[in-house]
Amino acid sequence: MSTIALAPSVQASIERPGKLVLVLRYLRRNKGLAVGLLILFGLVAFTVIGLLTVNTKNAYPLSVALKKPPSWKYPFGTDFFGRDLLAAMVVGMWQTAFIGVLAGGLGTFIGVVLGFTSAYFGGWIDGTIRTVCQVLAPIPVLLIQVVIAGSLDKRDVTIVTMALIVVLLAWMGPTLVIRAQVLTMKERQFVAVAKLSGVGDLGIIFKEILPCLLPFIAAAFVAQVFVAVFAAFYLAVLGLGPLREPLLGNIIWAAQSQGAIFNGWWWWPIIPSIAMILILGSLALINMGLDELANPRVRRTE
Amino acid sequence: MNVTLVHSAVQPHVPMSIAAAEPVLRVRNLEVTYYTDSGRAKALDNVSFSLKAGEKLGMVGESGSGKSTLALAMMRMIKPPGRIEGGQVLVGDTDLMALDQEGMRKARLSRIAYIPQGAMNSLNPVMRIGAQMIDAVRSHLPDEPKPAVEARCKRALQSVDLDAGVFRMYAHELSGGMKQRVCIAIGILLDPDVIIADEPTSALDVVTQRQVMETIDNVQKAINAAVILIGHDMGLMAQFVDRVAVMYAGRLVEMSSVREMFTDPKHPYSRALIRSLPSLDNKGVFQGIPGLAPSLLRLPTGCAFHPRCDSAMPECSTARPEAQILPGGRSVTCHLFDGEA
Amino acid sequence: MQARTIPTGKNHQECSVTLRFIIRRLVFLVLVIWAASTIVFFIPRLSNRNALRERFGELARTGGFSPADLEKIIASMQQQFGLDRPLLEQYWQYLHNVVRFDFGYSLYRYPSTVSDLIAQSLPWTIGLLLVSTILSFIIGNLLGGISAWPRAPRWMRSIATPFVLLTGVPPVIMAILLLFFIGFKLKWLPLGGAYSVGQVPNLSWGFALDLLRHQILPALSLILGSVGGWVLSMRGMGITIQGEDYVNFAEHKGLTAGRIFRDYYMRNALLPQVTGFALALGTVVTSAIIVEGLFGLPGIGTMLNLAIRANDFPTIYGIVLFITIAVAVLMTIVEFLYPLLDPRVRQS
Numbered sequence: 004m005s006t007i008a009l010a011p012s013v014q015a016s017i018e019r020p021g022k023l024v025l026v027l028r029y030l031r032r033n034k035g036l037a038v039g040l041l042i043l044f045g046l047v048a049f050t051v052i053g054l055l056t057v058n059t060k061n062a063y064p065l066s067v068a069l070k071k072p073p074s075w076k077y078p079f080g081t082d083f084f085g086r087d088l089l090a091a092m093v094v095g096m097w098q099t100a101f102i103g104v105l106a107g108g109l110g111t112f113i114g115v116v117l118g119f120t121s122a123y124f125g126g127w128i129d130g131t132i133r134t135v136c137q138v139l140a141p142i143p144v145l146l147i148q149v150v151i152a153g154s155l156d157k158r159d160v161t162i163v164t165m166a167l168i169v170v171l172l173a174w175m176g177p178t179l180v181i182r183a184q185v186l187t188m189k190e191r192q193f194v195a196v197a198k199l200s201g202v203g204d205l206g207i208i209f210k211e212i213l214p215c216l217l218p219f220i221a222a223a224f225v226a227q228v229f230v231a232v233f234a235a236f237y238l239a240v241l242g243l244g245p246l247r248e249p250l251l252g253n254i255i256w257a258a259q260s261q262g263a264i265f266n267g268w269w270w271w272p273i274i275p276s277i278a279m280i281l282i283l284g285s286l287a288l289i290n291m292g293l294d295e296l297a298n299p300r301v302r303r304t305e
Numbered sequence: 306m307n308v309t310l311v312h313s314a315v316q317p318h319v320p321m322s323i324a325a326a327e328p329v330l331r332v333r334n335l336e337v338t339y340y341t342d343s344g345r346a347k348a349l350d351n352v353s354f355s356l357k358a359g360e361k362l363g364m365v366g367e368s369g370s371g372k373s374t375l376a377l378a379m380m381r382m383i384k385p386p387g388r389i390e391g392g393q394v395l396v397g398d399t400d401l402m403a404l405d406q407e408g409m410r411k412a413r414l415s416r417i418a419y420i421p422q423g424a425m426n427s428l429n430p431v432m433r434i435g436a437q438m439i440d441a442v443r444s445h446l447p448d449e450p451k452p453a454v455e456a457r458c459k460r461a462l463q464s465v466d467l468d469a470g471v472f473r474m475y476a477h478e479l480s481g482g483m484k485q486r487v488c489i490a491i492g493i494l495l496d497p498d499v500i501i502a503d504e505p506t507s508a509l510d511v512v513t514q515r516q517v518m519e520t521i522d523n524v525q526k527a528i529n530a531a532v533i534l535i536g537h538d539m540g541l542m543a544q545f546v547d548r549v550a551v552m553y554a555g556r557l558v559e560m561s562s563v564r565e566m567f568t569d570p571k572h573p574y575s576r577a578l579i580r581s582l583p584s585l586d587n588k589g590v591f592q593g594i595p596g597l598a599p600s601l602l603r604l605p606t607g608c609a610f611h612p613r614c615d616s617a618m619p620e621c622s623t624a625r626p627e628a629q630i631l632p633g634g635r636s637v638t639c640h641l642f643d644g645e646a
Numbered sequence: 647m648q649a650r651t652i653p654t655g656k657n658h659q660e661c662s663v664t665l666r667f668i669i670r671r672l673v674f675l676v677l678v679i680w681a682a683s684t685i686v687f688f689i690p691r692l693s694n695r696n697a698l699r700e701r702f703g704e705l706a707r708t709g710g711f712s713p714a715d716l717e718k719i720i721a722s723m724q725q726q727f728g729l730d731r732p733l734l735e736q737y738w739q740y741l742h743n744v745v746r747f748d749f750g751y752s753l754y755r756y757p758s759t760v761s762d763l764i765a766q767s768l769p770w771t772i773g774l775l776l777v778s779t780i781l782s783f784i785i786g787n788l789l790g791g792i793s794a795w796p797r798a799p800r801w802m803r804s805i806a807t808p809f810v811l812l813t814g815v816p817p818v819i820m821a822i823l824l825l826f827f828i829g830f831k832l833k834w835l836p837l838g839g840a841y842s843v844g845q846v847p848n849l850s851w852g853f854a855l856d857l858l859r860h861q862i863l864p865a866l867s868l869i870l871g872s873v874g875g876w877v878l879s880m881r882g883m884g885i886t887i888q889g890e891d892y893v894n895f896a897e898h899k900g901l902t903a904g905r906i907f908r909d910y911y912m913r914n915a916l917l918p919q920v921t922g923f924a925l926a927l928g929t930v931v932t933s934a935i936i937v938e939g940l941f942g943l944p945g946i947g948t949m950l951n952l953a954i955r956a957n958d959f960p961t962i963y964g965i966v967l968f969i970t971i972a973v974a975v976l977m978t979i980v981e982f983l984y985p986l987l988d989p990r991v992r993q994s
Contacts, residue, residue, distance in 0.1 A: 138674070138681050141974045143928035146966040147685055153954060153962050154690040233816060237936060240818050242954055255822065259940060264822070264830050265837060273826055276819040287813055291878070380898060384796075413900035421898065426891040429910050430990055431917070440909065441899040475989045491899060 036292025042285035046096065053093030061087035062094040062249040073270050080270040082254070083261045088274050091249035095275065098162050098250050099282060102235045106166040106173065107228030113170070114177025114227070115220060119208060121178065122185035133182070136175040144172045145237050152243035160245045169234045176230070177223040184219050188212045222293040229286040236279060251275040251282075328355035329531050330499045335392035337371075337378050337555075339601070340385075346601035348374040348387065350555040353628070354636075356531040358498070361522075363542040363563070364535045365578070366552035367598045372535045373422070375552070376501045379533075380419050381409050396498050415445045418497040418530075420488050420521075422504045427488055428476035434487055435472035438462075441491055461490040464527060465520050482513035486520055493524045500525065501533045506541065514538075518545050539582055543567060551575045554599055554609040557628070561635040571637045573614045608640065616641060668982070675978045682970040683744045686963050687737055744971075749964030754956040760964030763949055770945035774861060775934045778868035785809075785869070786876025787919055791912050793877065794884030797903055806877045813874030817933040821867035821940050828863065835863050838942040864941045868934055879922055883915040890914070917988050924980035928973050935969070 030037040061067055064084035073080040079088035121132040151168050152160065188194060189212075197211050238244055239252025242260070246253060258264075258272035337349035349371050356362055364372050377383050379394050381401060394401040396416045404412060413419070421427040429437055438458040442449065449457075459469045465486040476484060485505060492500055502521060506514040522545055525532045534546055542549065543563055550560040551574060559572040570576045577594040596613035599605055605612050611621035621640055628638045731739075743749070749760035789806040792798045812820070829837040836859060847853065887893060888911060896910045938947030946965055953961035985991045 138677050140925075141678050141928060141977050142682050142685075142970050143932050143973055145929075145932045146969055147682075147689075149950075149954070150686055150963060150966050151689055153957075153959065154692070236816065237818070237932070240936065241939075241951065255818070264825050267830075269826050269830065272822045276822045279819055280815050283816065284811075382894070382897060410900050410902065413898055415900065419895075419898040421891060421895045427895040429892045429896070429914070431913055431988060432909060440901060440905060444899070444901045444905065477990050488895070 033292050033295055035288045036296070039285045039288025039290075039292055042281055043289065046281060046285065047100075050093055050096045050100065053089070054097060057087075057090045057093050059090055059094050061090035063247065066090075072268075079274045080268075082257070082271045083263070083268065084257065086249060086254075088254075088270065091254060092251075092274065092278055095249045095251045095254065096278060096282070098248060099232055099235070101162060102166045102169065103228040103232040103286075105163070106169040106231035106235070107224055109166070109170045110173045110227040110231065111177050111220065111224040113174040114223060115181050117174065117178040118181025119185055119212075122182040122189065123204065123208060123212075129182075132178065136179055139172065139175050140179075142172075145234055147172055148234060148238055149241060149243060152238050157246065160243070162245060162248060162250070165235050165238065165244060165250075166231065168238070169231045173227065173230055173234065177227060180219065180223055181216065184216055185212060188215060218293065218296055222290060222296075225286060225290045225293055229283065229290060232282060232286065251279050327357070329358040329397060330356040331393070331395040332379065333393040333395070335375070335378055335394065336390040337374050337383055337387055338390050339387045341602070344602045347604070348555050348601060349378055352392070352552075352555075352557050354550060354557060354560060356499070356533070358531055359526075359529045360548070361525065361532045361534060361546040363546035363549045364533055364552065365537065365539055365542065365549060368537075369598055369601070370552040371555040372552055373503055374555075376419065376503045376533070376535055379417065379499075379501060380413060382419075411445060414441060414492070414497065415495040416497055417499040417501065418492040418495070420485075420492045420500065420502040420505050422507060425481055425484060425508050428479075428484055430476050432475075433472070434474055434476070434479075438472075438491055438494060442494055445495055457494060458490075461494050462487070464493065464524055465490045480513075481509050482517060485509060485513075485517050489517070489520055489524060493528055493530075496528045497530055499533070500530045501535070503535045504537070505534070506536070506538070514541060521545070539578065551578065554604060555601060556609065556638060557636070558610070558638045559636065565633070565635060571631065571635065571642065572639050573616050573641070574610050577613075577615075671978050671981055675974055678974040679744070679971050680741070682967060682974070683741055684737075686967050686970075687740050690959060690963065691733070744967060747968075749967065750960045752953075752958055752961045754953065754958035754961065760961050760968075763961060764946060764965060764968050767944055767946045767949045770943055771934065771938060771947065774864055774868070774938060774943065774945065775931065777861075778865045778872075778934065779930055781865070782869040782872040783876060783919075783923060786873040787880045787912075787916060789873070790877035790880025791884050791907075791915060794881040794888065795907060795911065796888065797907075806881070809870070809874040809877050811874070812870055813878065815871050817867050817871045817937050818940060820871045821864065821937050824863050824867050824870075825941075836860050838940075860941075860943070864937050864943060867937050868930075872930065872933070875926070876919070880915060880919055883918055884911065887911055887915040917984075920980065920984055920987060924977045927976050927980075931969055931973055 030040075064086055067077065067081050067085055067087045071077050071081040077087055077089060079092060081087050082091075117132055121129045148168050148171070151171065152165075155164065155168075194207060194211055197207050202210070235244070235250070236252040239250045240256050240259075242256045244250050244253045244256070252275075254275045255272050258268070258275075261268075261271075263269070263271040332355065333353050335349050335352045336347070339346040339348050352371075352375060354362070364375065366372050374383070374387070378389055379401070381389065381404075383389055389402065392402065396412070399412065399416065401409060401412055401417065428434065435455075435458060438461065439454055442454045442457060446454070455472075459472060462469060462471055467483060467486050467490065471479065471483065471487065476487075479487065489502075489505070492502075500521075505521065506517050509517060518541060521532065521534070532546075534542060536542055539549075546563055548560060548562050549566040551558050551566075551572065553574050559566070559570065559575045561571070561575075566575065567579060570579045574594075581594060594613060599609055599612070605622070607620070607622045607624055608614070608617075608626050611617045614621065618640060624640070626638050626640045626643070628636050629642045630636050631642060747761055749764075752758050752760055752763055755763065786809070789809060793803045793806040795803070815823075825837060828834050838860075892914075893906060893910050896906045901910075935945070935947035935950060938945040939951035940947075942948055946969070950962065950965050952958070953965065
């Protein structure tokens with residue numbers, strides 16, 4: 004109940020440290036975000052260094068010896084089709100990142116545009132967008148993606164089409180989130196003041212509301228990347244991905260089809276699994292950390 | 306220093322009806338500190354007072370002055386990072402601060418009851434009112450037969466002027482005033498010796514405020530409990546309490562009878578408070594108290610009030626004043642009265 | 647004073663409010679099913695793939711009948727499936743069939759219908775789903791509730807941590823890891839299948855035990871990954887609820903810690919979780935299906951896997967549509983049950 008009132012003068016008198024120090028200090032408190040960023044940084048470093056040093060041709064079938072367990076020559080081993088799993092991981096990670104950022108970015112973009120339109124203009128536009136989102140929301144997105152991916156000619160399935168398939172049904176989440184945020188933002192005083200002082204709709208959207216929503220948009224983007232990576236992974240595990248590419252899910256699908264674990268080639272499915280855990284884990288941690296940053300109410304966790 | 310001890314020495318000055326009884330509540334040197342990231346904040350500093358059965362004390366002060374902290378400390382409900390650092394709260398002969406966890410749990414509601422600040426949300430939305438009253442009784446009197454428990458609850462509802470039908474209702478079906486009454490009814494279920502009402506009327510409209518205060522007044526008379534009423538509204542309080550205590554920055558700065566407080570406040574802060582009340586004489590002129598309430602993290606040296614005080618003396622910024630008992634039994638914590646005790 | 651009596655004449659009005667709520671939800675349900683059917687109907691028709699031609703082309707290569715025969719067979723099949731009629735008529739017929747749970751014939755297992763295949767495999771999926779979903783919901787919410795409860799001992803609060811760390815792990819990967827460590831390395835549990843090779847399904851304890859042993863790893867992979875999600879959302883909820891005035895007041899009332907935890911804290915914190923449960927159903931079902939396929943349990947997931955491998959489009963579409971409808975129906979049921987838990991919703 005009655006906690007101590009912090010007089011503003013006390014805070015003002017403390018010296019303002021540099022921005023970097025502040026960020027680092029914040030990260031020390033928000034450990035999830037720090038660890039997530041650290042893992043992500045490691046993955047990016049692995050991929051970049053890998054792309055520069057490893058022969059990416061070895062990520063494709065019939066490039067190296069078959070079914071070799073991890074050794075000095077092949078740190079991650081090789082698979083039944085003669086792919087070097089190290090090279091496959093490097094290329095697969097890059098492709099996963101590509102799908103994630105492309106689909107996540109597109110999904111967030113659509114979500115932001117629709118969310119703003121819906122919340123700012125209201126009326127029948129809002130009604131339509133909201134209803135469509137609500138009707139589509141209960142449909143298990145992945146299964147519809149299965150239908151789409153299944154209906155495509157196998158030759159048409161590439162990394163880019165994968166991303167597009169994922170986006171097709173993954174913009175409802177950010178739309179609803181952004182819509183809700185804009186709605187609360189609209190009620191705030193400063194928007195009303197801007198409106199009264201004659202700032203136009205677009206001016207208000209871009210100058211007043213959008214900057215305040217950046218943390219939410221960032222969180223929505225990370226969440227979208229997570230969803231996209233997850234969906235693309237599932238499609239690939241079901242064998243609906245671009246089969247030739249060493250996408251992480253594809254490798255697991257291939258391993259599963261060849262009964263890798265039954266046959267004792269454990270490294271084949273395990274290594275892409277671990278890579279996937281790291282990717283999704285870091286994204287989940289960053290997402291939670293950003294949530295905490297954007298939504299101070301959650302900050303009360305110890 | 307210790308108000309209670311000195312207080313008993315001057316008892317002859319207190320009105321006879323009250324003087325006859327032993328104090329039912331004695332608070333001695335209660336101290337609470339909050340350990341925050343930015344430092345230690347002393348939210349209660351050496352607070353002592355006592356109350357007799359049937360006596361009503363009004364507790365006033367700005368937000369952050371420690372009123373609610375005092376209430377929570379007496380219930381032993383201070384949550385980390387806050388800590389009760391010392392002192393005693395004696396209800397009858399029991400020192401609440403010395404009880405174990407289970408003993409304290411049993412003392413709550415049965416010896417010392419708390420009527421919450423936010424009555425709007427103080428009732429569980431998914432349980433019927435009756436169930437919430439029954440579980441309160443049951444956790445103190447596990448052996449009381451069910452019909453007796455129910456009768457007890459309905460009696461309590463009746464004594465706060467609520468229909469017995471409320472028993473089967475949910476919180477969202479009640480108005481704000483009705484919810485506050487339910488909380489009062491819960492507070493008196495077990496005839497406690499002390500009732501603490503923490504701003505019981507803060508969220509209510511003016512008419513309901515009066516009704517709720519009257520309800521508290523009635524039930525208090527019925528069970529002859531000592532009541533501590535916490536609030537900002539000096540006007541409302543003046544009509545219902547016997548004595549008024551003023552808190553500033555975690556200290557009790559003055560404690561007097563209502564009449565004395567309103568006609569002849571002693572502490573400069575009390576004076577300023579009384580002056581700031583709207584009255585028929587100072588129509589239109591609204592006098593506030595200059596300056597801001599100090600941060601508990603950085604209290605001014607000496608008397609915490611001296612930067613805002615219009616009668617500050619040089620020693621006020623260096624020496625901490627101690628509580629003085631003035632003739633008549635009032636207690637004031639101010640250098641102006643050094644040597645008058 | 648303003649002593650209030652219980653409103654009695656309100657019954658009629660309340661009844662119509664409830665009715666309106668039910669009708670609105672049902673209309674919404676129909677809308678969802680219609681949207682899903684429409685998507686599933688049109689998307690394949692937008693693509694240039696011809697399922698019949700692919701299937702019979704394959705047969706022609708292996709079975710050795712002439713291209714002319716192939717065309718004839720395809721034409722007759724198209725007529726039989728109604729694919730030669732106008733699109734709108736097909737669409738109407740399709741919706742009509744969906745309502746009757748008629749998803750057409752399986753191409754791969756012709757003349758079995760898709761509904762037959764679903765009916766055969768459904769019990770397996772329901773069993774796995776029911777057990778894993780209920781367990782993870784209960785465990786997750788209990789642990790989440792405890793982990794946000796300040797009066798719980800530290801060790802109790804930290805039980806939830808390992809589950810939270812597993813949150814990002816998709817059930818499929820969990821399945822692979824479990825298969826490898828527990829099934830392959832430790833050899834504690836079987837690597838897949840519904841029952842051991844050589845066992846004949848019968849009603850004996852031995853067979854039941856064997857069946858159960860084959861269900862443990864799939865169920866575990868679903869539970870381990872999803873408990874963390876419930877823990878996280880419940881912890882967030884718990885932090886909000888424990889700051890509520892009624893929890894505080896309950897303590898002021900001198901209630902025992904156990905009672906406050908159960909009746910005041912958990913009961914209120916769980917309410918939004920039930921809604922969350924309805925929303926999560928789609929993901930839960932999807933995960934279950936994929937995990938099932940991975941373990942080769944004879945459920946809907948394996949059916950879907952086989953259908954994808956065999957390009958058996960009617961079966962893929964039928965299964966997808968069936969699951970979508972099932973999820974939407976389950977969600978509606980949860981929403982109908984919700985007012986029983988929350989008296990506030992009951993009235994408004």
